[in-house]
Amino acid sequence: MDAEAAGEDVLDDVVPQPGAHGWDETEGRRHEMKGPFHLPPGPDGFSFVLFQSTGVCLEEGHQVELLENRAVFDRMLEDIRQAKESVHVLVYIWRPSPVSDRLVEALRERVSAGVRCRVVVDPVGSEEVRGDKDFDQKVERRLTECGVEVHYYRPLAGKVLGRILGRTHQKLVIVDGKIGYTGGFGIWKVWDGDGLQPEEWRDTHIRVEGPAVCRMQLEFSRTWQEAGGSLLHPEDLPEPLQRGPVRAGFVASNGKLGMTDAERMVRLVIAAARKRLWIANAYFTPNNAVLEQLVHKAHEGVDVRVLGPGPVHDVPIIRASQRATYQELLKAGVRIWEYQASMMHAKTMLVDDWLSVVGSTNLDALSLNKLAEGSMVVADEAFARKLEQGWEKDLRYSREITLDAGGVTNPWRRLARRMTQLVGQDR
Structure with missing residues (x-):
């Protein structure tokens, strides 16, 4: 990775915007990771900010x-x-x-x-x-x-x-x-x-x-x-081999006090979106900071979509917690689907036409705070097209959720969200 090639503008653009959406309104949050981030476009700039946050850059040489x-x-x-x-x-x-x-x-x-x-x-x-x-x-x-x-x-x-x-x-x-x-x-x-x-x-x-x-x-x-x-x-542990033209990096994360590399990676991937952000996730119940990022992206005009599990689910309280996020997201313009045919267990993210994430990282408090996880981050247009094709197929077996059809929250969903967020709190 050539940090200089990313340019000084990268450093300027990644600085959080004070006051946006209440990010700096309280003293407590002044000392937390802020947002929304405004990243420079393209793989070079993203690789630079990913490296400074997780120690992983997008290296060339992959198949x-x-x-x-x-x-x-x-x-x-x-x-x-x-x-x-x-x-x-x-x-x-x-x-x-x-x-x-x-x-x-x-x-x-x-x-x-x-x-x-x-x-x-x-x-x-x-x-x-x-x-x-x-x-x-x-x-x-x-x-x-x-x-x-x-x-x-x-x-x-x-x-x-x-x-x-x-x-x-x-x-x-x-x-x-x-x-x-x-x-x-x-x-x-x-x-x-x-x-x-x-x-x-x-x-x-x-x-x-x-x-x-x-x-x-x-x-x-x-x-x-x-x-x-x-x-x-x-x-x-052989010497790394150059096997193809694709840029990629593996982001591993381990539970700890404070922000994990899993959450850093997720928040930077979201920040990279300028046109499209499609998230498929088995346990979609992210923390409030990530939800605020998704709302902000939708307000910016990004095509934000979420595909989660539907009636076939192995952890019912997680599905209820997932559905507690719908109302706020739908009001912001996010489109949401639930997979109907079986348990939707994928953990993928698709940004614009070039950035993809595939791995084990769920968007819940356990994955983002407590568990050891790993995700491959890929910068490649051909791979992104294949992930898009999978999305198009999955939507044929999915039901879109709207405010008039399943998108309004209720006391049970709010309680489920509070319970599932508790496991991610620092102790």
Whole structure:
């Protein structure tokens, strides 16, 4: 990244505008991250402000591929079967299922060929909260018997306080340190479909080759070490390769006191929008600062759209909290849809005709404040067009919400929002 190429105007333009929409009206908020930000146009300026906020810039040299629904497993298994050095898997949910069986068999075959295979699973997503031992008895045992090294991330036994919210929600698969996958996937039956049946979730993922895979590998390594794994081999962290023309960066985030990199990334992506901002998110209940940004963008004339889950939802209180945001957004001119065919589980953002985000980051208090998350930020017009095509298809299975049809809030929705926002408060 060439900071000088971005120009001095970048520094001037990124300064918040005092007094806009009450941002500076109270002493307390004078000491918080302000907005709305006015970013310079294009990838260079965005890369500069992303770097100064998260330490990640948009590097050249990537090849990216958008994958929807079960297609991620077909592509992933193809890459795993060709692995020469290592296969690393970090997931929040891994449960017994046909897709699990296929992955276990592929890892078994690679171990027999001398490939190092390592797995980290979050026990909350996979078994502890549900009170069963399906992963332990039906998946972990098979993996360890064939030589895969498996660790749990922050087991809860005897250490519940302080750990129940400090989970890893990341979804990472890295092959040979050169190919990376992220998105909304877990290893379970609900992701092994086409997103058009109630029991088959709608989701979006990305396959990446290029320098950003090194950051994905480093994030796996940090989690692996904390979960009890040893240091990786030098061969597991090869020199970054230039694989294509696309600019991209992987933004990892971990829960902490104060603002996380996940929220910084989200707020800068929103700020970058000049013509279009389309958000598809499984748990859309952002904090007030992000909501104010969305309202501001709509007032500026940006085409702001939100696609969230509809009647098929795995956490009803989150859907109620999501719907509590509708009235204010609709009055500002934001258009909102709810996906009807199944649980809409994607976490994507599309800005103008060039900037896209695909990853694990939800727009709720947990993802933005407490959980470990990761998202790939891509500056590429061709990739943006493919994400747009996915949106157009999804809208055929969605219902638009208006103030006259489902958009007015009520006491239950307001209560649900207050409850879901509490988990994000600093303690």
